[in-house]
Amino acid sequence: MSVGVGVNLENLWIRFGDFVAVRNANVNINGGDFFSFLGPSGCxxxxxxxxxxxxxxxxxxxxxxxxxxxxxxxxxxxxxxxIFQNLALFPLMKVWENITFSMEVKGASTAERRKRADELLDMIALEGQGDKLPSELSGGQKQRVAIARALCAEPDVLLLDEPLSALDLKLRQHMRTELREIQQRVGITFIYITHDQGEALTMSDNVAVMRAGVIDQIGTGHEVYDRPATPFVASFVGENNVFRGKVHEISGTQALLETNRTGLLRAEITPAAIGKLNVGDDAMMFVRPEALAPVGATVPEDKTVIPATVLNEEFEGNSYSVFLEGAGGKEIKMSLPNLGQDPEASKGSELSLTYDARNAVVMPAGELASE
Amino acid sequence: MSKPRPFSQFFRNNGKVMGSIMLFLVLFWIVVLILLPQLSMLDFSFRHNLPPSEVGGPKDVYTLDNYKFLLFGAEGSDSRFNTVDLQVFVRTIIAAIAVTILDLILCYPLAYYLGQSKGKGITRLLVVMLIIPYWINEILRAFALRIIFGDAGLINDVLLLLNLIQEPIDFIRADVALYAGLGYAYILLMLFPMYNVIESLDRNQIEAARDMGASWIRIHRRIVIPHAKPGIASGMTMVFMLSAGALAAPQILGGPSSLWFTQLVYQWFNDSLNWQQGAAYAIVLLVSSIVIVLTFMKIFKVNMGDIGK
Known part of the structure; x- marks a missing residue:
């Protein structure tokens, strides 16, 4: 990793009157990292x-x-x-003037600015478009101009405030890759703000998940997705099935949860909760839709089985979303890859679901993300 | 071939009855309230001032005499040009430009503050406080200013009391009262167009410029003023036109030696009962004002369409 400039937040509190917007944030962002703050609006x-x-x-x-x-x-x-959410390009200045505004401020000559603008336009694949007005560019091109304008100042840290939210889906996915490439090329620290977990997971080295002014978890995309620290993180990042119950038994890194409706469920204790979970505690178990699978002909001995009835099946292209009802009306979602044939989960059919306990996490009960 | 047909489109959108009413009202406004009166004034300005019995008679022919009079004065007078009236004319134009610039300087910071302030409640209150004095009659406001600026007026009293001056200052003779009165009379017409455009400026643009290290002066020069240009142009045009054509403020607040060109027009119409001469003077003022406005718009690259924004 290149040696960039790091950013540290130490015991950071931000209040607006009585409202606490940020509550005791402690974050260490390494130099050269692509770091995301992920959370719902208003967090x-x-x-x-x-x-x-x-x-x-x-x-x-x-x-x-x-x-x-x-x-x-x-x-x-x-x-x-x-980089602002709405990009805040200067509409009355040409693209090259926009890009080199930070040089204009420092009193650079027009020739210098033109030269630098051409270099940056090259980098963002907009050669020869410097004399256009921002309004003549497409959404993705404007996006790239905003990045070039920010990079022109040669900052140590680039801050991006949901810059992709105005783009359509295809372009947004394309720009994710592009942003990541640009970040690796210039090697400076990127701090990225988003409510879109897809963006945070695909681009970031590290993600901080925020809820109501509090940072719930900081970790890599994998850690946040696979080993969420709190019920909020588990339910906000990606989709999850949640089962509530009491801890029945703890064995090593795993726990057995006793639920009201679904019986005993085994899961890995999330790292953040190790040592904090005791038998009898209220707890929550999360298992991802893609971690669930219908039981084949033989049920492995050590695996939990959840009986359920198929309510509905949605074809998503690359996968099927199967909505089921477990015992006592418990809603369960299962995701099956599209392997070219119907998963035979037709409406009304009875299925037994199972999962690998290593792909499920259990933690003390808490607040879920509301969606 | 389908040509664009704005009228059938217009009637389709608004219905035949509403469409006709709207069209009629606009045409009525333009033709009856603007074009016809101005055309009759134009016609007047090219005619002799004749007693009623001779109107329509053989002597009632078109002439340039009225315009000649403004330039060269009465025939057989001492000087080659009508220096008195021409001086009044030039002074009026220059003073109107000065009033316009004064209003611009006063309004820009205020419009910027109002347009960009996030506290909507206090902003609305401020705007209402600015509007309410305009419920008072223009003449009353002018007289009130005359009292304030008078020899024994509030300002002189305070200055005397504070021992800053020994003798009262004659603000009226120095035309201070006139400039204040004119500036005040049309200041809202400068403020509101500017306030509207500045309000529409995305605050992020200012922050983006600040983030890139721009000073406040540069932010205004490069971002706020270019954005506000249509509003500034619209406000300046209105203030200039109305100040150049003002009558009440110069009449009431002008010093004894300072005539406003509109006062000459008024005198021709009302005192000399020479409408033909008055019309010529008024037309000259109107045309010159338009030429000046268009020239400035050309210099500062403002389109006519922008002003309507």
Missing amino acids: GKTTILRAVSGFLDPSEGRVLIGGNDMAGIGPNKRPTAL
């Missing part, structure tokens, strides 16, 4: 970004960039560049 992720960029002063705690305390340093003096 405080944009507030953190504004505190890093300098548009907002923290109520308590410190923001360090490259080890330097940023208190009292304005946005124009920080080694950061911000």
Whole structure:
């Protein structure tokens, strides 16, 4: 990994009157990382970004960039560049003027600016488009111009506030790859704000999942997806089936959960909850739709079996979503890959579902993401 | 071949009855309230001032005498040009430009503050507070200013009381009252168009520029002012046109030696009962004002369409 400039948030609190937007955030972002803050709208992720960029002063705690305390340093003096959600390109300036605005500010000559603009336009594959107005570009092109404009200032840290949210699905997926490529090429730290878990998981080295001003978990995409620290993370990142119950037995890293309707369910204790879960505690078990499968002819001895009735089946192209009803009306979702033949889960048919306990997690009960 | 047919489209959208009413009202406005009166004034300006018995008679022919009079004065006068009236004309135009610039300087920061402030409640209150004084009659407001600026007026009293001056200042003679009155009379017409365009400016653009290290001056020069240009042009045009054509404020607040060109027009119509001469003076003022506005718009690259925004 290249040696970029890291960002540290230390005991960061941000309040607006009585409202606490950010509650005691502690984050270490390594130099050269692609780091995402993921959370629903209003969780405080944009507030953190504004505190890093300098548009907002923290109520308590410190923001360090490259080890330097940023208190009292304005946005124009920080080694950061911000890409706004709506991009905020200057509509009355040509593309090349937009891109090199930070050089204009420093008093660079037109020739220098033109030269740098051409280099950056090359990099974003918009050669020869410098004399257009932003309104003459497509959504994806505007996006790239915004990135070039931010990179022109040669920031140590690039801050991106949901910059892809205005694009259509295809373009958004394409821009994910492109953003990641650009980040690896320039090697600077990217801090990315999003409510889209797909974006966070595909692009980031590390993800911080936020809920109502609190950072619930920081980890790689895998850790956040496979080993969520809290019920909120488990239910917010990706889809999950949740089973509530009491801890019946703990054996090593696994626990057996006693549910009201579905019986005993075995799952891995999520790393963040190891040592915190005791027999008799209220707990939640999460298993992903894709971790569930219909039982074949023979049921392995050690596996849990959940009987269910198929309510509905939706064809998604690459997969089938099967909606089932377990014992006592428990809703369950199962995802099956499309392997070229109907999964034979027709409406009304009875299935026995099973899963590998290593692909399910159990943790103390808590608040779920509301969706 | 289907040609665009704006009228049938217009009637389809609005219905035959509503469409006809709207069309009639617009035409009525333009033809009866604007074109016909102006055309009759134009016609007047090219005629002799004749006693009623001779109107339509052999002497009632078109002439340029009225315009000649503004340029060269009465025949047989001492000077080659009608210096008195021409000076008034030039002074009026320059003063109207000065008033326009004064209003622009006063309104820009206010419009920026109102347009960009996020506290909507206080903004609305401020705007209402600015509008309410305009419920007061223009003449009353002018007289109130005359009292404030008078020898024994509020301002002189305060200055005397504070021992800043020993003698009252004659604000009326110095035309301070006139400029204040004119500036105040049309200031909202400068403020609101600017406020509207600045309000539509995306705040992120300002923050983006700040993030890239731009100073406040550069942010205004490169981002806010270019964005606000149509509003600025619209406001300046209205203030200039109305100040150049103002009558009440110059009449009430003007010093004894300072005539406004509209006062000359008024005198021709009302005191001399020479409508022909008055019409010529008014037409000259109108045409010159339009030419000046169009010239400035050309210089600052503003399109006529932008003003309507």
